[in-house]
Amino acid sequence: MKKLPLIFLSMLILIFITSNISANETVRLAIGDWAPYTSETDPDGKLLEEVVTEAFKAEGIDVEYAYYPWKRSYVNVEKGKYDGTFPWNKTEERENEFYFHKESLIKDPGVYFHLKSKDFDWNTIEDLKKYKVGVTIGYKQEETYKEHGIVADTVPDEQMNFKKMLVGRIDVYQTSKVVGYATINKLFPPEEAKLFTNHPKAVEESEYYILFSKKTPNGQHFADKFDSGLKKIKESGLYDKILVKYLGESH
Structure with missing residues (x-):
């Protein structure tokens, strides 16, 4: 009878060792709301979340998401809390502060949105000085506008910029073309959504990435694993299926 506790203890140790061997790694990611790419509440707004989840899954890595305002998400990763x-653009400053994977998550042109009733045109960024410009806190345009002496009205999120545009408090706002129209169509009824348009000239052909922290022990490791997983889901056709699911056949 005295042997039973020893046998029981041995079984517990074996179970513990086995569970630790089979348990997947977990990558912890801090993001915000930017549908259709990321969203805490909108099931139709998680395109890039699904891409990221599936790419890491292909490498046997689980993903945990935490949602914050964008500026806080950025700082949390910068400090090594996640x-x-x-999705973020690649800049020289960010390349110094974070690890990047090689191939971008997605390509999407950045454009200036305005109301159809607003006579808006531009050739260089200096032309924006004639207009009331909106910007979201934490976006790289904040610094760009400051460098060029453009006074921009700063707000915490994408939706507020479009609401202010509708009532004439700003004239123009730069964002992703895909995200911009997704936000407009989600935020306004059809009769108001049709009042918006974008300038045909793209500001930039944006490519979006995961920024991996240099303050955590596995930043480069996760960047490399993501590259490998992204390649696998593209080769299998899963990546394209995800894009069609959220953006339709015409994407």
Whole structure:
């Protein structure tokens, strides 16, 4: 009878060892709301979340998401409180502060949105000085506008910029073309959504990435694993299926 506790203890140790061997790694990512790419509440707004989840899954890595305002997500990763954040553009400053994977998550032109009733045109960024410009806190345009002496009205999120545009408090706002129209169509009834348009000239052909922290021990490791997983889901056709699911056949 005295042997039973020893046998029981041995079984517990074996179960513990086995569970630890089979348990997947977990990458912790801090993101915000930017449908259709990321969203805490909108099931139709998680395109890039699904891409990221499936790419890491292909490498046997689980993903945990935490949702914050964008500026806070960025700072949390910068300080090493989370492993990464997305989707962000690549800049020289960010390349110094974070690890990047090689191939972008998605390509999407950045454009200036305005009301159809607003006579808006531009050739260089200096032309924006003639207009009331909106910007979201934490977006790279904040610094760009400051460098060029453009006074921009700063707000915490994308939706507020479009609401202010509708009532004439700003004239123009730069964002992703895909995200811009998704936000407009989600935010306004059809009769108001049709009042918006974008300038045909793209500001930039944006490519979006995960920023991996240099303050955590596995930043480069997760960047490399993501590259490998992204390649696998593209080769299998899963990546394209995800895009069609959220953006339709015409994407």
